Amino acid sequence: MGNLDDLTQKIREKAKSLLKSGQVEVVIGYRAGTVPLVAAPFFARSPEDCDNLIWSSFARLNLANYLPNRAGKVALVAKGCDARSAVGQVTENQFPRENLYLLGVPCAGLIDPARVAAKEPRPIQSATESDEAITITGAGFSQEIKKAEVLRRNCQTCAHRTPTVSNELTGPETPNAPPDDFSDLKDLLAKTPAERLAYFKDLIKDCLRCYACRNACPLCYCPICFVDETRPQWLGKSTDPMDTMTFHLLRGLHCAGRCTACGTCETACPVNIKVREFNRVLDKSVQENWAYEPGLTWDQKPPLTIYQPNDPADFIK
Amino acid sequence: MSDYLVSEKTLAGFFTALATGRRLLAPQGQGDDCRLAETTGPVSLDYANTHLSPKGVFFPQTEKILAFHKLADKPKANQYQDLGDQAQPTVIFGLRPCDARGLTVSNRVFQNDRFTDPYWKGKYESAIKIGLACLNPSPQCFCAAMGGSPFGEMGLDVLAYPKDQGLGLKALTPAGEEILKKAQAEPADLAADMAALEKKAIQSQGSLDDYATINERKIMELYKADHWAKTAEPCLGCGVCTFFCPTCHCFDIQDEQNEVGGVRMRNWDTCMSPLFTLHGSGHNPRPSKVERVRQRFMHKLKYIPLKQDGVRGCTGCGRCVVMCPANIDIRSVAAVMAQASA
Numbered sequence: 021m022g023n024l025d026d027l028t029q030k031i032r033e034k035a036k037s038l039l040k041s042g043q044v045e046v047v048i049g050y051r052a053g054t055v056p057l058v059a060a061p062f063f064a065r066s067p068e069d070c071d072n073l074i075w076s077s078f079a080r081l082n083l084a085n086y087l088p089n090r091a092g093k094v095a096l097v098a099k100g101c102d103a104r105s106a107v108g109q110v111t112e113n114q115f116p117r118e119n120l121y122l123l124g125v126p127c128a129g130l131i132d133p134a135r136v137a138a139k140e141p142r143p144i145q146s147a148t149e150s151d152e153a154i155t156i157t158g159a160g161f162s163q164e165i166k167k168a169e170v171l172r173r174n175c176q177t178c179a180h181r182t183p184t185v186s187n188e189l190t191g192p193e194t195p196n197a198p199p200d201d202f203s204d205l206k207d208l209l210a211k212t213p214a215e216r217l218a219y220f221k222d223l224i225k226d227c228l229r230c231y232a233c234r235n236a237c238p239l240c241y242c243p244i245c246f247v248d249e250t251r252p253q254w255l256g257k258s259t260d261p262m263d264t265m266t267f268h269l270l271r272g273l274h275c276a277g278r279c280t281a282c283g284t285c286e287t288a289c290p291v292n293i294k295v296r297e298f299n300r301v302l303d304k305s306v307q308e309n310w311a312y313e314p315g316l317t318w319d320q321k322p323p324l325t326i327y328q329p330n331d332p333a334d335f336i337k
Numbered sequence: 338m339s340d341y342l343v344s345e346k347t348l349a350g351f352f353t354a355l356a357t358g359r360r361l362l363a364p365q366g367q368g369d370d371c372r373l374a375e376t377t378g379p380v381s382l383d384y385a386n387t388h389l390s391p392k393g394v395f396f397p398q399t400e401k402i403l404a405f406h407k408l409a410d411k412p413k414a415n416q417y418q419d420l421g422d423q424a425q426p427t428v429i430f431g432l433r434p435c436d437a438r439g440l441t442v443s444n445r446v447f448q449n450d451r452f453t454d455p456y457w458k459g460k461y462e463s464a465i466k467i468g469l470a471c472l473n474p475s476p477q478c479f480c481a482a483m484g485g486s487p488f489g490e491m492g493l494d495v496l497a498y499p500k501d502q503g504l505g506l507k508a509l510t511p512a513g514e515e516i517l518k519k520a521q522a523e524p525a526d527l528a529a530d531m532a533a534l535e536k537k538a539i540q541s542q543g544s545l546d547d548y549a550t551i552n553e554r555k556i557m558e559l560y561k562a563d564h565w566a567k568t569a570e571p572c573l574g575c576g577v578c579t580f581f582c583p584t585c586h587c588f589d590i591q592d593e594q595n596e597v598g599g600v601r602m603r604n605w606d607t608c609m610s611p612l613f614t615l616h617g618s619g620h621n622p623r624p625s626k627v628e629r630v631r632q633r634f635m636h637k638l639k640y641i642p643l644k645q646d647g648v649r650g651c652t653g654c655g656r657c658v659v660m661c662p663a664n665i666d667i668r669s670v671a672a673v674m675a676q677a678s679a
Contacts, residue, residue, distance in 0.1 A: 288573065290581060
């Protein structure tokens with residue numbers, strides 16, 4: 021039995037015992053998706069429900085997104101980035117720590133369907149996975165692809181695959197990837213401001229303003245997003261490029277120093293925008309200025325939400 | 338109406354003829370990059386479907402409908418002027434039958450015995466719609482389960498299909514017949530060929546679930562069923578389903594102005610957003626995603642069929658199935674609705 025099956029078994033067993041003992045009211049995890057390469061969010065409320073829970077390298081949506089405004093005790097099936105997001109929500113007072121049970125899953129990186137499509141553009145009917153590879157099948161073909169070749173960008177540079185904070189781990193720790201050195205941003209950061217603006221304009225040219233990135237993001241828990249406010253209305257509703265850019269820039273800034281690089285925004289985006297590019301520039305800045313990574317412990321606050329006398333920036337003193 | 342053939346040799350000339358005197362829109366690109374775009378050919382016949390539905394051709398995501406200026410010394414200052422339907426002579430080649438059927442659903446919303454929307458009407462009626470039948474429906478397609486067919490003819494002037502490196506074409510309207518004659522397509526008899534290919538294509542969609550009991554159930558029985566909270570729970574409320582749906586047609590009217598003038602426009606809206614139903618009073622009749630998700634599926638699978646002679650608001654194009662970040666699959670929801678007891 022492979023590690024994936026072990027993790028699935030362990031998640032089911034633990035979920036059942038948490039529900040049976042009344043320790044939690046719901047276990048939020050993943051079920052098998054109805055389309056290939058997708059694991060879907062699933063809310064288990066009874067021991068019978070728990071047999072639908074799985075672990076999979078298709079589990080891209082960040083489940084911490086379902087925590088804010090939820091009453092009652094919750095167990096969250098959490099890979100490294102999801103656990104960090106949940107910790108972030110607790111430290112930002114969006115969810116009470118005593119209501120949260122983190123069922124930590126040591127993650128080995130998740131699959132990027134776009135990279136799979138780049139290797140095999142024909143329509144895929146089904147996909148299965150082993151610990152090391154996925155097998156995709158379509159009309160008249162079946163192909164095995166090594167997972168390492170089709171991991172998501174953020175998973176290739178994830179330094180916290182195993183949750184740093186959890187109530188319990190479902191398996192042995194997984195080896196981390198070499199941390200993000202932001203080397204791919206070098207060209208972008210060398211550009212003039214005008215060139216950078218052109219780069220970001222091009223990046224979001226297909227944006228439909230569906231706000232799937234925002235709605236999938238565990239950081240975006242505002243009761244009313246600034247783009248949806250009507251009295252006053254801050255932003256136009258059309259496909260005007262300036263309004264679209266304003267949304268992305270403001271969302272990026274709101275998330276500065278809080279993003280755990282979970283990639284759920286890019287998973288949700290229906291037009292394949294590299295939404296995370298906005299945040300990565302800011303993440304780099306936050307890491308350089310405050311040596312801060314969000315969601316690693318219960319007692320740290322995002323640097324842009326606090327002030328300390330030893331702040332390295334001069335303008336604030 | 339007759340059938341026609343375009344051979345491999347005459348295919349390029351056929352598309353040039355289509356594009357003469359009007360713009361030709363046809364799918365360009367592959368996979369997630371496949372979109373309707375202006376071309377004079379060549380046209381790829383090897384695509385599953387356009388990433389976005391074709392509704393934007395007739396119902397753009399943002400459409401300026403009125404405009405005014407503030408120049409007091411010029412005539413008609415500060416008065417809205419109609420910008421017209423902004424239609425241009427168009428032929429669309431390569432509409433999939435699911436999408437053509439979907440456009441007829443919106444057409445009956447925008448043009449009926451009570452209302453005529455001039456902006457939709459001008460663009461929709463001036464476009465000649467040539468469909469391309471699906472010989473190999475995608476794994477996520479389910480048009481037949483929703484009452485359509487990979488060779489469906491609804492909403493089309495011509496139905497084409499790839500044949501011997503060229504095209505087989507069936508004229509469905511006088512406008513369709515005329516354009517085929519002008520493009521010098523060769524008369525042919527394709528009925529038997531098309532019937533056999535249609536049967537094969539429907540079979541390739543696998544076992545079809547039967548959602549017919551939804552039609553028989555009363556509205557309130559479906560509405561009050563106890564699954565909605567569970568069905569809606571994973572929903573992120575993003576509205577990707579509505580943006581990609583070929584039949585979703587709801588819009589929001591907005592006015593924008595600056596120092597020299599302003600416009601009134603309509604923009605795609607989405608019933609998945611709380612803002613969609615928020616009243617000026619602050620009251621919201623669909624306060625949570627449970628009501629919103631219920632509305633979307635009831636609209637697609639119950640209200641629209643009731644108002645449109647049984648034609649569903651879902652045509653089985655599969656876009657929302659593939660695109661929903663939370664994998665809320667309309668096939669699963671329809672199956673639950675078909676079974677659910679009040």
